Amino acid sequence: MALKLDSKIPSGPIEQKWDKAKFEMKLVNPANKRKFTVIVVGSGLAGGSAAASLGELGYNVLCFCFQDTPRRAHSIAAQGGINAAKNYQNDGDSIYRLFYDTVKGGDFRAREANVYRLAQVSVDIIDQCVAQGVPFAREYGGVLANRSFGGAQVSRTFYARGQTGQQLLLGCYQALERQVDAGKVKMFYRHELLDVVIIDGRARGIVTRDLATGAVESYAADAVVLATGGYGNVFYLSTNAKGSNATAIWRAYKKGAAFGNPCFTQIHPTCIPQSGDYQSKLTLMSESLRNDGRIWVPKQKSDSRGANAIPEGERDYYLERRYPAFGNLCPRDIASRAAKVVCDEGYGVGPGGRGVYLDFSDSIQRLGRHTIEERYGNLFEIYERITGDDPYSTPMRIYPAVHYTMGGLWVDYNLQSTIPGLFVLGEANFSDHGANRLGASALMQGLADGYFVIPYTMGNYLAGVKPGGVDENHSEFRAVKEKVSGQTRQLLSIRGRKTVDDFHRELGKVMWEYCGMGRNEAGLKHALERIPEIREEFWKNVNVPGSEGELNQSLERAGRVADFLELGELMCRDALIREESCGGHFREEYQTEDGEAKRDDEKFCHAAVWEYAGADKEPIRNIEPLNFEYVHLVQRSYK
Amino acid sequence: MKIILNIWRQKDVKSAGKMVRYEVPTVNEHMSFLEMIDVLNEDLTRKGEDPVAFEHDCREGICGCCGFMINGIPHGPERGTTVCQLHMRHFQDGDELWLEPFRAKAFPVLKDLMVDRSAFDRIIAAGGYVSVNTGSAPDGNALPIMKQCAEMAMDAAACIGCGACVASCPNASASLFVSAKISHLALLPQGQAERDRRAMRMVVKMTEEGFGYCTNTGECEAVCPKGVKIENIARMHRDYIKSAFTYREESTAGGAG
Numbered sequence: 089m090a091l092k093l094d095s096k097i098p099s100g101p102i103e104q105k106w107d108k109a110k111f112e113m114k115l116v117n118p119a120n121k122r123k124f125t126v127i128v129v130g131s132g133l134a135g136g137s138a139a140a141s142l143g144e145l146g147y148n149v150l151c152f153c154f155q156d157t158p159r160r161a162h163s164i165a166a167q168g169g170i171n172a173a174k175n176y177q178n179d180g181d182s183i184y185r186l187f188y189d190t191v192k193g194g195d196f197r198a199r200e201a202n203v204y205r206l207a208q209v210s211v212d213i214i215d216q217c218v219a220q221g222v223p224f225a226r227e228y229g230g231v232l233a234n235r236s237f238g239g240a241q242v243s244r245t246f247y248a249r250g251q252t253g254q255q256l257l258l259g260c261y262q263a264l265e266r267q268v269d270a271g272k273v274k275m276f277y278r279h280e281l282l283d284v285v286i287i288d289g290r291a292r293g294i295v296t297r298d299l300a301t302g303a304v305e306s307y308a309a310d311a312v313v314l315a316t317g318g319y320g321n322v323f324y325l326s327t328n329a330k331g332s333n334a335t336a337i338w339r340a341y342k343k344g345a346a347f348g349n350p351c352f353t354q355i356h357p358t359c360i361p362q363s364g365d366y367q368s369k370l371t372l373m374s375e376s377l378r379n380d381g382r383i384w385v386p387k388q389k390s391d392s393r394g395a396n397a398i399p400e401g402e403r404d405y406y407l408e409r410r411y412p413a414f415g416n417l418c419p420r421d422i423a424s425r426a427a428k429v430v431c432d433e434g435y436g437v438g439p440g441g442r443g444v445y446l447d448f449s450d451s452i453q454r455l456g457r458h459t460i461e462e463r464y465g466n467l468f469e470i471y472e473r474i475t476g477d478d479p480y481s482t483p484m485r486i487y488p489a490v491h492y493t494m495g496g497l498w499v500d501y502n503l504q505s506t507i508p509g510l511f512v513l514g515e516a517n518f519s520d521h522g523a524n525r526l527g528a529s530a531l532m533q534g535l536a537d538g539y540f541v542i543p544y545t546m547g548n549y550l551a552g553v554k555p556g557g558v559d560e561n562h563s564e565f566r567a568v569k570e571k572v573s574g575q576t577r578q579l580l581s582i583r584g585r586k587t588v589d590d591f592h593r594e595l596g597k598v599m600w601e602y603c604g605m606g607r608n609e610a611g612l613k614h615a616l617e618r619i620p621e622i623r624e625e626f627w628k629n630v631n632v633p634g635s636e637g638e639l640n641q642s643l644e645r646a647g648r649v650a651d652f653l654e655l656g657e658l659m660c661r662d663a664l665i666r667e668e669s670c671g672g673h674f675r676e677e678y679q680t681e682d683g684e685a686k687r688d689d690e691k692f693c694h695a696a697v698w699e700y701a702g703a704d705k706e707p708i709r710n711i712e713p714l715n716f717e718y719v720h721l722v723q724r725s726y727k
Numbered sequence: 728m729k730i731i732l733n734i735w736r737q738k739d740v741k742s743a744g745k746m747v748r749y750e751v752p753t754v755n756e757h758m759s760f761l762e763m764i765d766v767l768n769e770d771l772t773r774k775g776e777d778p779v780a781f782e783h784d785c786r787e788g789i790c791g792c793c794g795f796m797i798n799g800i801p802h803g804p805e806r807g808t809t810v811c812q813l814h815m816r817h818f819q820d821g822d823e824l825w826l827e828p829f830r831a832k833a834f835p836v837l838k839d840l841m842v843d844r845s846a847f848d849r850i851i852a853a854g855g856y857v858s859v860n861t862g863s864a865p866d867g868n869a870l871p872i873m874k875q876c877a878e879m880a881m882d883a884a885a886c887i888g889c890g891a892c893v894a895s896c897p898n899a900s901a902s903l904f905v906s907a908k909i910s911h912l913a914l915l916p917q918g919q920a921e922r923d924r925r926a927m928r929m930v931v932k933m934t935e936e937g938f939g940y941c942t943n944t945g946e947c948e949a950v951c952p953k954g955v956k957i958e959n960i961a962r963m964h965r966d967y968i969k970s971a972f973t974y975r976e977e978s979t980a981g982g983a984g
């Protein structure tokens with residue numbers, strides 16, 4: 089059965105769509121708000137801002153996170169900054185330009201109306217965060233400072249040293265704790281969502297496991313919000329936190345929420361290269377470094393000289409050479425692929441030839457060490473701590489790594505999934521970034537969704553339903569709880585010979601090799617054979633020690649990896665069918681003469697929307713056609 | 728290289744714990760400390776033993792999840808470094824180390840090296856914020872803020888809530904953590920309206936949660952991975968004393984007509 093996808097894009101000119109939608113939305117009477125309970129899963133920028141704002145409006149909010157406190161959500165790790173179309177620099181920025189840059193940067197695979205709204209509310213986000221006391225960087229005159237970021241020619245990124253995500257999240261966490269104090273939000277930390285509960289076709293609650301005690305619990309509500317972050321950890325090695333997972337969205341998918349563009353993943357160009365097999369994660373070096381760092385490789389293959397011994401004339405600043413207009417600031421997908429190309433050709437540096445230089449010597453000479461220290465001091469420190477090398481005196485070595493997932497649960501203009509009452513925010517939804525996200529735009533999107541979109545669209549939904557009517561004793565809650573506990577018992581009963589991480593690493597290698605920076609038909613077909621084999625072995629041979637009713641980190645990981653083993657397959661399937669290259673999805677068969685991504689707008693100007701069909705059935709691929717009325721479809725060029 | 732680890736093993740909140748000795752023979756100097764424990768845990772799992780529970784998430788020194796004592800020092804011997812960012816190149820072949828959870832009355836041990844730090848959330852909930860609802864903010868540049876103030880506020884706001892300061896303090900005081908938040912907001916104009924209330928409520932909450940008083944031993948500053956300065960505690964004390972004179976709980980007399 090094909091899904092009926094209604095994107096609910098309001099009619100009218102793009103500048104007026106959101107105002108019109110807000111005006112037409114139904115409102116909940118203030119006295120009735122406290123009769124509604126909303127579950128928010130996730131306390132990152134998207135979930136935290138949603139929970140705080142919904143609490144302020146008067147709804148009863150139950151907020152969940154798997155860490156020991158909401159302040160640890162992975163948004164905390166974002167370094168570089170957050171975009172907003174403030175045009176404080178008077179350099180030609182505007183809402184329209186941010187909209188345009190985002191649509192183009194996403195290689196025309198996002199919904200225009202959503203992106204426009206994102207650009208519109210971006211300005212309110214900065215105001216809100218400043219009012220909360222977020223210590224953004226300032227100029228001497230006391231006004232807010234900006235920097236530029238990849239994929240943009242204007243300076244619109246706001247930042248707080250190299251800890252922008254941390255400071256934005258703390259602002260949002262403090263707003264959340266204020267609502268906890270006011271009794272409007274109840275916070276459940278160390279609680280992992282294991283399933284959503286659908287009753288009469290509506291999302292009515294969730295089943296969780298208390299990670300400290302192992303208790304499986306049910307929570308009923310009038311609506312459920314998932315803001316559980318991205319699924320980059322399907323690759324095992326990524327810049328995501330160790331606990332970042334796909335469990336919430338994957339289990340919702342299996343309950344009927346369609347999944348949009350699963351294969352759209354972003355590989356970030358500037359990460360610290362892997363150092364050994366024991367590697368547990370990869371560390372990002374903020375893209376803001378590309379403002380003042382120059383990327384190069386030796387002109388000679390397998391050059392074994394140290395970076396500083398290679399004379400200027402023997403260095404290939406390949407981004408500046410290939411993309412003179414944007415140079416080191418070209419979009420992420422392009423910079424990542426270019427690094428892979430030079431390394432594949434044998435010009436890479438460092439162990440295994442998997443690295444390129446990011447060199448600050450010119451800017452240190454031009455601006456002085458002090459300025460560089462002020463801008464990037466903490467990043468340089470991170471680098472030195474991890475590698476033991478000093479980037480002030482030798483260039484950094486960097487290599488691309490999995491960083492962000494543009495794909496996610498499909499949502500309409502109101503951020504509602506295909507399950508009524510189930511809303512999805514932040515990186516967890518298939519979002520506004522199309523096939524490639526611009527730097528500093530994820531923080532913007534998370535906060536736009538949570539502070540400025542969901543408060544309206546949630547009200548509109550709740551105004552159309554009666555509060556309550558279902559509680560945790562409903563037979564469906566009991567059935568879901570039983571199913572969840574069954575899976576846990578099964579995982580614990582296998583007692584095989586391989587660890588959870590053995591399987592995760594194996595899956596990661598397949599994904600990186602065949603569904604990473606470059607993809608092709610043969611590779612993807614191979615992956616589609618391999619992944620089910622790994623999955624089958626997992627369910628026969630994994631060793632999950634310990635028991636159910638206790639704090640058990642192996643069990644937590646096992647459940648997450650079980651989901652990655654299914655999601656990975658869907659990603660490869662999606663990548664195989666999309667016979668074009670766009671943004672981060674690079675199909676080697678479809679490229680221009682000079683190696684750039686070649687879209688096929690005739691056949692693929694749409695979002696792929698996958699529908700779960702049952703355990704042993706092939707999922708169904710639906711499409712949401714994309715219309716570009718404002719930004720005209722052109723081949724992206726950053727030359 | 729080979730590292731010998733004596734690790735505190737405790738089944739759950741109620742059980743008693745004890746030190747257990749392990750050897751990790753295949754440590755590489757580029758590994759992080761937590762990656763070394765990963766290797767140990769993989770090994771224990773293969774042998775059918777229970778792996779060591781420890782808290783971690785970002786492994787980039789920013790989320791504040793990780794933290795335990797290494798030879799009596801929270802986060803281990805490197806200054807300004809969380810344990811997830813501590814690399815094995817700082818240790819030598821044959822080193823013997825003792826790993827224990829953070830110890831404080833307000834931080835009950837959950838399992839092995841993991842403790843419950845939720846008391847920190849409750850302190851923030853008592854007043855560590857600016858009361859401004861979504862949507863009511865003026866333009867971001869309407870309020871110029873001296874660059875230096877913003878920088879100082881940022882220094883205090885850099886706290887990651889790891890709890891190392893508490894673990895290092897002979898009084899198990901949370902003063903560095905609490906004062907970091909009080910200072911962050913006290914240094915900015917946005918924080919002025921609630922400055923007294925914040926100081927009063929957060930300090931009172933800290934005591935209620937079972938943290939001790941500050942006697943200026945300075946251990947906290949030495950172990951703080953984010954370089955939060957003890958001068959913040961002085962600011963907290965000033966604000967707290969001042970608030971005792973000026974702050975009154977809200978009147979409940981209604982004003983509505």
Ligand SMILES: Cc1cc2nc3c(=O)[nH]c(=O)nc-3n(C[C@H](O)[C@H](O)[C@H](O)COP(=O)(O)OP(=O)(O)OC[C@H]3O[C@@H](n4cnc5c(N)ncnc54)[C@H](O)[C@@H]3O)c2cc1C
Nearest residue numbers: 130131132133134154163168169281317514515528530531
């Ligand atoms: C290293 C790094 C640097 C970055 N830098 C930037 C930057 O400079 N600018 C920018 O714009 N973007 C940046 N990004 C991207 C951006 O940080 C993220 O996309 C964004 O913060 C995601 O926010 P979120 O709220 O959607 O999810 P998260 O912050 O990941 O929050 C997810 C929440 O969901 C909870 N959760 C997850 N699964 C479950 C479950 N099963 N049960 C219960 N709870 C669950 C978690 O506990 C957490 O609270 C960066 C990302 C990384 C990894």
Ligand code: SF4
Nearest residue numbers: 886887889890892951
């Ligand atoms: S003040 Fe320092 S030691 Fe204390 S919680 Fe904050 S970061 Fe950790």
Ligand code: FES
Nearest residue numbers: 784786791793811
């Ligand atoms: S794991 Fe996040 S700070 Fe160490």
